[in-house]
Amino acid sequence: MKTILSVLTLLFCSLAISQTSVSGKVVDSNNEPIPGVNILLAGTTQGTISDFDGRFSLTAPMDPPFVLQFSNVGYESQEVRVTSEDQEILVTMMEGTSLDEIVVSASRTPERIFESPVTVERFGIKEITNTPAASFYGGLESLKGVDINTNSLTFQSVNTRGFATFANTRFVQLVDGMDNSSPALNFVLGNLLGMTELDVFSIELLPGASSALYGANAFNGILFMNSKNPFDFPGISAYYKQGWTVQDAAGTNAVYDLGVRVAHKFSDKFAAKANFSYLSGTDWYAVSEEDVLNPGRTRAHPNYDGLNIYGDEVSTNIKGVGDALVAMGRIPAGYENFLPNEQVSRTGYAEEALTDYNAESVKFDAALHYRPFGDDLEISYLGKVGMGTTIYQGANRYSLNDFFLQQHKLQVENENFFARFYITDEDAGDSYDIRFTGINVNRVWKSDQDWFGQYAGAYIQVASQGASSEQSHAAARQFADQGRFVPGTPEFQQAFEQVTTDSDLASGSQFRDGSQLRHADLNYNFTHLTGDFAEIQAGGSFRQYKLNSFGTIFTDYDAPITYSEYGIYAQIQKKLLEERLKLTGSLRYDKSELFEGNVSPRLSVGYTAGDKREHNFRASVQTGFRYPTTQDLFIGLDVGRAILVGSAEENLDRYVRTFPVSGAGAAASGSSEATISGRDAYENSFSLASVQAKDPAAADVDIVKPEKVTAFEVGYRGRMGRVIVDLNAYFNQYKDFISNETVLVPLYGEVGDNSLSLLALQQEDYKAFQTYTNSPADVKSFGASLGLSAKVFGDYDLEGSYTYAEQDFDQASAPDFRTNFNTPKHKVKLSFGNTDLFDNFGFKVNYRWSDTYFWQATFADGQVPAFSVVDAQVSYKIPSIKSILKAGATNIGGDEYFTAYGTGHIGQQYYISLTFNNF
Structure with a gap:
C-alpha cells in the first residue's frame, strides 16, 4: 500500500514540474531511417524508441540543457545535447559493434551490454532479419553457448549450460513479461504458442542462474522476448514464407508460414495492435527400430522393444503363461516344459501408424495501450491465444493435437515502475499418448491374456514336433497375430479413435488438461529519488497454480489441486572511480506453501579499463533455486514401464x-x-x-524438496583492434539435485x-x-564460452564462438541417479555475411558443429552422434515498399541428424519469403 501511495504521489507531482518536448529523426550513413533506436534521457530510465520512419518524440521532465543517449544494435552509441524547447534533432548513427547494444534483463534496467554485470546474449531486429534459420526462434541457435533441442518441426527447446530434457523445467521463457510455460507440463513449448515474427522487438538471454531477480526456476537461464509497442511501431506489415522439408523417411513436404501485424496510433494517448500467424507442415518422422534395452536386437527377437515402435513394451515370462494354461486345464501337464524361461513381448505398431505427423501453429494476440498523462504512464491489456499440433517427447511420445493456450495480461508502468497481472489457461485438446495408443489398440483387438495364451499354445505345438527355438517363436507370433488390425483399415481406425478418446490408460491414451496459472509482478526503481547515491530497485511476485487434468496426469481425481508461492527482492547498484567500477548486489526471498522459505543472493563487480574504456571485466557469485515441478509433486501416471508418483506429502x-x-x-x-x-x-x-x-x-x-545451485562466473568483453571479444567461464555447485529413482x-x-x-x-x-x-550425490558443472566478431574485407561480418561444457559427477557413488546433463562437451559456431554486399542485397552463412554426447531421459537413453550443419540465406531489400525478399536453406549438406535420442531425424529445409513493411 505504501508503494502504491508513493507511485500516486509521484504521478501528481510530475504534473507540477517542468517539461521539455523534443522530437527528431534517426538515420544511418546512407540517410535511411533506423527504426527501433533506444533513446534515453541521460541519468534516468526514461526514454522512447524510433518508429518505422526513424522518427521519435520525447517529453523530458526538466528544463534544458540535458543529454539524450541514442543506441541500437550494430550502431555506435551517440549523445546529443538538447539546448532549447521543441528542438528538432537529426541524428546520424554510424555502424558500430555489439558492445553498444542496450539490454534490460541483466539488471532490470537499461544498460549497455558492455557493462552488464553478468553474461547476456541479445538477438534483435537486425539478427532476426538476417538469420538463415527457417524461423527467428530457430535462429537463437546461433547465439554463443545456446543449445536448441529439436523435438519436432514446431517444438524447439532452448537451453544453456546443460541439465535438460524436452521437459526443460530449469529454463524460463518470458514473453512480454509473461511466463508462457504450460501450467500442467511446467515447461515451455518452444515458440509453438509464443510470439509472431513480425512483432518481435528484441530477445535477450541470460545463461545460468538468475533467481536473485527472477525467482524460482530461473536456474539454467532465462529468455526474454519483447514485442513492439504500437505507439512506436504503427502500421501494417505482413510476410509469407513458402518452404519445403526433405527427409529420407518422410520425403519432400510443403511448409506454409504466413503472418500479419496491424498497429495504429489513434492519438498520443491511445494505440492498439493485433497479430496473427499460421504455420502448417509435416513433422520429422521418428522411425528408429533400435531395441531400447538391448541395442542390436531386431524384430525377430521374442522380446523386442523398438525405440519408435509402441505396443511391444507389454511383455511377460512365457514360462509363467504355460503354468497358468496347465492350471486352467487348457494344456496337459508337462507340456509347459517345452516353453523357455524367457520374456516375450507383443507385436507393436510403428509410430508413423499412430500419428499423422501434421505440424501446425496458429497464434493470435491483440493489445490496447493507453497513456492518460502522455509518456508518464502507460496502461495496457494484452490477450494471446495459440493453438498447435506437434510431437512432444517426455516419459513417452505424445501427439499434442489442437493444444490450446491463452494468456491475458493487464500492466501499468512508467519509467520507474511496473505492475502486471496475468493468467495462463490451457486445454490439451485432442492430445494423446502414442505409446499407450499402440498398447491399447492391441488390447482392443485381443487381450494380453488371450494373446500370450495363444502364443504359448502355438509355441508348444511347434516345439513339441522338434522345431528349433527360433522357428517356434516365429510360428507362435504368426499364429497369435492372425487377424491383427492393419494400419489404414477401417477396423484399425475405429480402434484408434476409440483408444485416443478414452482417458483411462488401462484402455485408452487420451490425456485431458484444463490447468491454470495466475501470476502478479511488481517492480519499483527508486533511482529518481536516490539521485547519485545508487540505483535501488525492489519488487515482488505472487503465483498460484490450479491443476486440473481430470485425473489423467495428476491425482486430481475429485477436484483441482491448488497451491501458491510468492517472492520479494531488492537490488542496489553503485558506480565508483569515475563510473569505471560497477558494484551490484541483489537479494530475493521466496516462499511456497509446500516448502520452507529460500533466500537467493547475488553479488557482482564490473570494471571498465583502458583509456578509451574498451575493456570490461566482470565477476559474480549468485545462488539459484527451483521448486519441484507440478509433476514432481502431484503426478499419478502409469506410463507402462513404471508408475510415476509425485512426492508431495498429500499426494502419497x-x-x-x-x-x-x-x-x-x-x-x-x-x-x-x-x-x-x-x-x-x-x-x-x-x-x-x-x-x-x-x-x-x-x-x-x-520426498522431494527444492534444488539449489551456487554459481560462480567471470567474464570479459572488449575491443582488441578490429576484433570484439566476449569471454565467460563458470562453475556451478548443486545441492539437493532433484532426481528420479x-x-x-x-x-x-x-x-x-x-x-x-x-x-x-x-x-x-x-x-x-x-x-x-533429491540426490545426495555431489554434482558440479563447469564450462566456458569464447565469442569473437570482426569486420573483415571491408564490410563483411565474421563471427565465431566456442563453448565447452562438462559435469563433475561420480556415477558409482549414486548408481540410481541420472543427471540428464544432455549437452555436448564441445560446440563451435561460425557465421559470415554482409547485409549490404551491393545495393539492397545481402547474405549470411552459418555453420555449427556439435560434439557427440549421451542423452538421458525417461523415454530412452542413447548416444547422439556429432553433427555439422550449414545454413545460408540471401536477401534483397525493396525500399519503395519497405520489403525484403529472402531465400534460404538449412542443413545444406543434407546429412540428417538429431539432437535427442528417440526423436525424428532432422533433414533439410528450404524456403523463400517476402516480408512487407517491416524494416
Missing part, C-alpha cells in the same frame, strides 16, 4: 491402485489382489539397483521384515515406480 495417499497377484503369491499372502499406494513407493520398496545386483535392499527415498514395490510383504517380500520379487509380483526425490 492419493494414488491407490489394485493389482492381481500370481498363484504362488496369492497362496502365500492369502489374497489374489494387492492394493498399492504412492506411499508404498517411498516407504516400502526395493531399490532397482540392488535387485539388479541380486542383493535386494530397501530403497531410501525421501526407480523402485520396485512388492505386492505383498514388508521390505526388510520378512521373506514374503522376497517371494514377491521371485514371482515378479511387484510394480516399478518412478519416485521424485
Whole structure:
C-alpha cells in the first residue's frame, strides 16, 4: 500500500514540474531511417524508441540543457545535447559493434551490454532479419553457448549450460513479461504458442542462474522476448514464407508460414495492435527400430522393444503363461516344459501408424495501450491465444493435437515502475499418448491374456514336433497375430479413435488438461529519488497454480489441486572511480506453501579499463533455486514401464491402485489382489539397483524438496583492434539435485521384515515406480564460452564462438541417479555475411558443429552422434515498399541428424519469403 501511495504521489507531482518536448529523426550513413533506436534521457530510465520512419518524440521532465543517449544494435552509441524547447534533432548513427547494444534483463534496467554485470546474449531486429534459420526462434541457435533441442518441426527447446530434457523445467521463457510455460507440463513449448515474427522487438538471454531477480526456476537461464509497442511501431506489415522439408523417411513436404501485424496510433494517448500467424507442415518422422534395452536386437527377437515402435513394451515370462494354461486345464501337464524361461513381448505398431505427423501453429494476440498523462504512464491489456499440433517427447511420445493456450495480461508502468497481472489457461485438446495408443489398440483387438495364451499354445505345438527355438517363436507370433488390425483399415481406425478418446490408460491414451496459472509482478526503481547515491530497485511476485487434468496426469481425481508461492527482492547498484567500477548486489526471498522459505543472493563487480574504456571485466557469485515441478509433486501416471508418483506429502495417499497377484503369491499372502499406494513407493520398496545386483535392499527415498545451485562466473568483453571479444567461464555447485529413482514395490510383504517380500520379487509380483526425490550425490558443472566478431574485407561480418561444457559427477557413488546433463562437451559456431554486399542485397552463412554426447531421459537413453550443419540465406531489400525478399536453406549438406535420442531425424529445409513493411 505504501508503494502504491508513493507511485500516486509521484504521478501528481510530475504534473507540477517542468517539461521539455523534443522530437527528431534517426538515420544511418546512407540517410535511411533506423527504426527501433533506444533513446534515453541521460541519468534516468526514461526514454522512447524510433518508429518505422526513424522518427521519435520525447517529453523530458526538466528544463534544458540535458543529454539524450541514442543506441541500437550494430550502431555506435551517440549523445546529443538538447539546448532549447521543441528542438528538432537529426541524428546520424554510424555502424558500430555489439558492445553498444542496450539490454534490460541483466539488471532490470537499461544498460549497455558492455557493462552488464553478468553474461547476456541479445538477438534483435537486425539478427532476426538476417538469420538463415527457417524461423527467428530457430535462429537463437546461433547465439554463443545456446543449445536448441529439436523435438519436432514446431517444438524447439532452448537451453544453456546443460541439465535438460524436452521437459526443460530449469529454463524460463518470458514473453512480454509473461511466463508462457504450460501450467500442467511446467515447461515451455518452444515458440509453438509464443510470439509472431513480425512483432518481435528484441530477445535477450541470460545463461545460468538468475533467481536473485527472477525467482524460482530461473536456474539454467532465462529468455526474454519483447514485442513492439504500437505507439512506436504503427502500421501494417505482413510476410509469407513458402518452404519445403526433405527427409529420407518422410520425403519432400510443403511448409506454409504466413503472418500479419496491424498497429495504429489513434492519438498520443491511445494505440492498439493485433497479430496473427499460421504455420502448417509435416513433422520429422521418428522411425528408429533400435531395441531400447538391448541395442542390436531386431524384430525377430521374442522380446523386442523398438525405440519408435509402441505396443511391444507389454511383455511377460512365457514360462509363467504355460503354468497358468496347465492350471486352467487348457494344456496337459508337462507340456509347459517345452516353453523357455524367457520374456516375450507383443507385436507393436510403428509410430508413423499412430500419428499423422501434421505440424501446425496458429497464434493470435491483440493489445490496447493507453497513456492518460502522455509518456508518464502507460496502461495496457494484452490477450494471446495459440493453438498447435506437434510431437512432444517426455516419459513417452505424445501427439499434442489442437493444444490450446491463452494468456491475458493487464500492466501499468512508467519509467520507474511496473505492475502486471496475468493468467495462463490451457486445454490439451485432442492430445494423446502414442505409446499407450499402440498398447491399447492391441488390447482392443485381443487381450494380453488371450494373446500370450495363444502364443504359448502355438509355441508348444511347434516345439513339441522338434522345431528349433527360433522357428517356434516365429510360428507362435504368426499364429497369435492372425487377424491383427492393419494400419489404414477401417477396423484399425475405429480402434484408434476409440483408444485416443478414452482417458483411462488401462484402455485408452487420451490425456485431458484444463490447468491454470495466475501470476502478479511488481517492480519499483527508486533511482529518481536516490539521485547519485545508487540505483535501488525492489519488487515482488505472487503465483498460484490450479491443476486440473481430470485425473489423467495428476491425482486430481475429485477436484483441482491448488497451491501458491510468492517472492520479494531488492537490488542496489553503485558506480565508483569515475563510473569505471560497477558494484551490484541483489537479494530475493521466496516462499511456497509446500516448502520452507529460500533466500537467493547475488553479488557482482564490473570494471571498465583502458583509456578509451574498451575493456570490461566482470565477476559474480549468485545462488539459484527451483521448486519441484507440478509433476514432481502431484503426478499419478502409469506410463507402462513404471508408475510415476509425485512426492508431495498429500499426494502419497492419493494414488491407490489394485493389482492381481500370481498363484504362488496369492497362496502365500492369502489374497489374489494387492492394493498399492504412492506411499508404498517411498516407504516400502526395493531399490532397482540392488535387485539388479541380486542383493535386494530397501530403497531410501525421501520426498522431494527444492534444488539449489551456487554459481560462480567471470567474464570479459572488449575491443582488441578490429576484433570484439566476449569471454565467460563458470562453475556451478548443486545441492539437493532433484532426481528420479526407480523402485520396485512388492505386492505383498514388508521390505526388510520378512521373506514374503522376497517371494514377491521371485514371482515378479511387484510394480516399478518412478519416485521424485533429491540426490545426495555431489554434482558440479563447469564450462566456458569464447565469442569473437570482426569486420573483415571491408564490410563483411565474421563471427565465431566456442563453448565447452562438462559435469563433475561420480556415477558409482549414486548408481540410481541420472543427471540428464544432455549437452555436448564441445560446440563451435561460425557465421559470415554482409547485409549490404551491393545495393539492397545481402547474405549470411552459418555453420555449427556439435560434439557427440549421451542423452538421458525417461523415454530412452542413447548416444547422439556429432553433427555439422550449414545454413545460408540471401536477401534483397525493396525500399519503395519497405520489403525484403529472402531465400534460404538449412542443413545444406543434407546429412540428417538429431539432437535427442528417440526423436525424428532432422533433414533439410528450404524456403523463400517476402516480408512487407517491416524494416
